[in-house]
Amino acid sequence: MxxxxxxxxxxxxxxxxxxxxxxxxxxxxxxxxxxxxxxxxxxxxxxxxxxxxxxxxxxxxxxxxxxxxxxxxxxxxxxxxxxxxxxxxxxxxxxxxxxxxxxxxxxxxxxxxxxxxxxxxxxxxxxxxxxxxxxxxxxxxxxxxxxxxxxxxxxxxxxxxxxxxxxxxxxxxxxxxxYESFTPSNDKSLLKKYQAAIEVNFREIHQVSEYAALLYVSPGHLRDVIKTQSGKPAIAHIQERMVLEARRMLFHTEYSLKEIGFDLGFSDASYFSRFFKRETGLTPAEYRALTREMYQ
The missing domain is CATH 2.60.120.280 (Regulatory protein AraC)
Structure with missing residues (x-):
């Protein structure tokens, strides 16, 4: 590949x-x-x-x-x-x-x-x-x-x-x-708006409070609604989207860890590495090596 x-x-x-x-x-x-x-x-x-x-x-x-x-x-x-x-x-x-x-x-x-x-x-x-x-x-x-x-x-x-x-x-x-675990519901409009906002802004905005301001709701209200509607904390949606993009770049590109971290809004490569390991259990370098080895 x-x-x-x-x-x-x-x-x-x-x-x-x-x-x-x-x-x-x-x-x-x-x-x-x-x-x-x-x-x-x-x-x-x-x-x-x-x-x-x-x-x-x-x-x-x-x-x-x-x-x-x-x-x-x-x-x-x-x-x-x-x-x-x-x-x-x-x-x-x-x-x-x-x-x-x-x-x-x-x-x-x-x-x-x-x-x-x-x-x-x-x-x-x-x-x-x-x-x-x-x-x-x-x-x-x-x-x-x-x-x-x-x-x-x-x-x-x-x-x-x-x-x-x-x-x-x-x-x-x-x-x-x-995929029956998903049942469409009109009462999930805020969750959909939140997810859409993350998709557009996840590289620059990493805080729930900033998304609340974009959506014109209070941070507390956003956290409560997202937790109720998705079963996950609001911050988890941001972190999961960042991890997904990091996985994509580690797997599909030869970008350095510093370049990937910078693309995702981290000014320090070591901070990016700690974030990735906290979320996945592996450092970015370990993840890249493991997935490349599995592919081979």
């Missing part, structure tokens, strides 16, 4: 400039034994959009964050923006991919999509096992959507939105069945 050198940035692909699935706001593509141009995908990178891939045939291997996946037949793979992904080798693809970005979700007709469990993906899952009935439904919907996508017309946008809503609603039901 390739890594990013210390003098390079982890590339970020927008939907419009994606090497395999280019589009504006929304895109989809059917692959039937095709080996697309994938050289850019063989190094760690991020996508700034939502990606759903229905794999009719498996056999390809890729890494999502620090987890290796061997694709399986008739399985749905999905991810949201900013996760680090890398393919191990170029292989032919059989299946259908669809993608949309945050601007697409912000359109008036699409706002409800952002609240669906499979789009929110609070479990940070990446695949759904599909039954024969699920496969039949997904294939039928994707075929209809592909037909609309390939034949632009006055009603194209509305038809795609309607079909996508039905497809993702159906898949959200499957998602909840497989």
């Amino acid at each position: 390739n890594t990013i050198k210390s003098d390079q940035e982890v590339p970020v692909f927008s939907l419009e400039h994606d090497p395999v699935l280019p589009g504006k706001l929304f895109s989809m593509k059917h692959f039937e034994g095709v080996r697309p141009h994938q050289s850019e995908l063989l190094v760690p990178h991020r996508k700034d959009y939502y990606l759903f891939v229905f794999a009719r045939r498996g056999g390809a291997r890729f890494w999502l964050d620090m987890t290796s996946h061997e694709t399986r037949d008739n399985t749905l793979y999905f991810m949201g923006p900013n996760r680090v992904v890398v393919k191990e080798e170029p292989k032919c693809m059989w299946g259908t991919a669809l993608a949309f970005d945050k601007e697409f979700l912000a359109l008036h007709d699409n706002v409800s999509l952002a609240r669906l469990p499979i789009v929110l993906n609070v479990q940070n899952a990446s695949e759904l096992q599909l039954s024969e009935a699920n496969v039949a439904f997904v294939e039928d919907m994707l075929a209809k959507m592909q037909k609309e996508f390939d034949e632009p017309g006055e009603w194209q946008q509305k038809m795609i939105t309607a079909s996508l809503t039905l497809l993702l609603t159906y898949l959200s039901r499957v998602y909840n069945e497989q």
